[in-house]
Every structure is written in structure tokens, then in C-alpha cells.
Amino acid sequence: MTGNKTGPLRIGILGAARIAPSALIKPAKGNGEVIVAAVAARDGARAQAFAAKHGIARVHDSYDALIADPDLDAVYNPLPNGLHGRWTRAALAGGKHVLCEKPFTANAAEAREVAELAAKSGLVVMEAFHYRYHPLALRIEQIIASGELGKLERVEAALCFPLPKFSDIRYNYSLAGGATMDAGCYAVHMVRTFGGETPEVVSAQAKLRDPRVDRAMTAELRFPSGGHTGRVRCSMWSSDLLQLSARVAGDRGELRVLNPVVPQIFHRLSVRSADGERVERFGRRTSYAYQLDAFAAAVLRGDPVMTTPEDAVENMTVIDGIYRAAGLPLREPT
Secondary structure, eight states, X not given: OOOOOOSOEEEEEESXXXXXXXXXXXXXXXXXXXXXXXXXXXXXXXXXXXXXXXXXXXXXXSHHHHHHXXXXXXXXXXXXXXXXXXXXXXXXXXXXXXXXXXXXXXXXXXXXXXXXXXXXXXXXEEEOOGGGGSHHHHHHHHHHHHTTTOSEEEEEEEEEOOOOOTTSGGGOGGGTOSHHHHTHHHHHHHHHHHHTSOOEEEEEEEEEEETTEEEEEEEEEEOTTTOOEEEEEEESSSSOOSEEEEEEEESXXXXXXXXXXXXXXXXXXXXXXXXXXXXXXXXXXXXXXXXXXXXXXXXXXXXXXXXXXXXXXXXXXXXXXXXXXXXXXXXXXX
16 A cells, blocks of 8 residues: 555544544544544434534535545544444445444454455555554563563453443444454454464353343453463453453563553553563553554555554454354344
């Protein structure tokens, strides 16, 4: 993918989603290379109100109309999980770069379809795992690569939060919902990133909202090349009301981090090794801001991104494996 555009990157939003202000609109106000130029929603009145509140100049009456807008360079896709693949494909067909919220698609097969289209298009397609672009994640990788922790033995990640509103779309199977999709996709991605490769799923146990939808999941993993093991825990409703953490242990030390995926917080990394114990802290700039920097740099200058469609295929492959191991059906596109 090569950057061949000059001037600001003009982005349109598919849907007046709750995540859009923090994930895109606010970071764009601090980024001179980006303009949030349009929004479309199924409810026209809601789109108009959203645009007025956030200073967005143009409102389209459909997703197709937004994608066809010749003044837009890129699309932000924060639609429900089951719609991610469909509208990312539509955006690519319309010649638009795409920043797509996670999980990338409903399952790995759909992710492969989108990845193939993205590769042929030459356009930038980036999955919005914002934590991946924060200096915290880069520092964790640096510590692991340095050998300070020794040979890796165990990588764990947990993302648990309470969502007791069971009518929420994140519990809706027809929209590719479930705890492993909404929360677990983060934990899976962190374990893959810090574990150094895509793991195999050894076992998985779900707590159910209904026969097809998990409200919590725990999965044991194995890394085939390194021989180390891993665990993913996620929940939208369980006894683990709130837990956001990651742990990487080697034969010479370990590191722990709380709230690794919360975008607006002072991050704290604890390291214990033969070199002693220490705490490293990071500033308040949000991971969403770093993510938008990376997306703009990829489109405007051809800089590489880390959360590529190919990376998304690997992540969705593990998620599919977890659902299979738990005896649950895979999610399907809407």
C-alpha cells in the first residue's frame, strides 16, 4: 500500500455509534491531517443530531451514499460485528480506505474474503485495536524481545466488564454477538501479540446468555513453536465483574499490566526479573490518538500498519477455535 494523497484525510462514519466520538472524532480534532467530514445512519434524524453535536459538515441518508461520496477518502466502520465485513467490502468497492472496529468480521472465513479484497485493492484497511499503537504495547514487546524475562512460559490476558443490559446488541447472535467477540477479541489479540505467534486452542469453557451466545469465556492456549502456554478470559456478565489485565511470564521474570486496553488512563507496567523490580508509567495521550496517527500515516505516506487484514484473519481463527472448543456455533455475517 502506498500513500499518494496530499492534504487532509477526509473520513466518513458509518453509523452514529457511541464509540465514534472517543475513537475518532475527538482524536481527529487534535490531528491536523484528519477531518471527520461526513456521517450516515439508518435514522436520518439521529444522524443529523449526531452531526450537529460533533460539528460534522455533511450527513448522508444511507451508508451507500456515504461510500459513494467523492469528497471522502476513507470510512470508519463502527457498525455491529455482523455488519463489519459487508460494509468494509462495500467501502473497498467504492475505493475508500477503511478503519474497521474490532472484531474485524463475524468469523475467519469472512476475514479471509475481506483480506483478499483488501490486498487486491491496494487500499489501507486497518482493524481498530487501538492499544496496539500505544507506547505501552510497544514497550512490552521490547522487554520480551530483550530477553529480560527469559524463555517465555505463560501469556495471559483478561478483559471482563459488566454489561447487564441483555437486550444490548452485543448479546445478539444474529449480529455476531458474544463475550468472546466483543471483549475476548482484545484478550486474544494481546495473547497473540505478546506470545509471538498465533496459538492453538487447547480447551474452552463458556458461560451462556442463551444456547448460542456466551456471556463469559475462558480458553487455554498453546503456542506451537515456543512451547509456552496461554489463557484468555473475557466476560460481559459473570462473577469477574471488572478485570482488565495482561501477564507475560518467562523463566527469568514476568511483567504485569493493568488496564492495557483502556484508551484514556495512566498506564502502569510492572516488571520483575533478575535485574530487579520496577514500575514504568506512560502519559495520558490516548491510544485512539496514536491509532489515528498510524491510520493517517498509512494513507497519506504509505507507512505500514500493525493491525492488518492478515492479522485479523489470525485473530478470527483463534476466536473461531475458542467457539468450537466451547461447543458453540461460529458467528455468521449479517
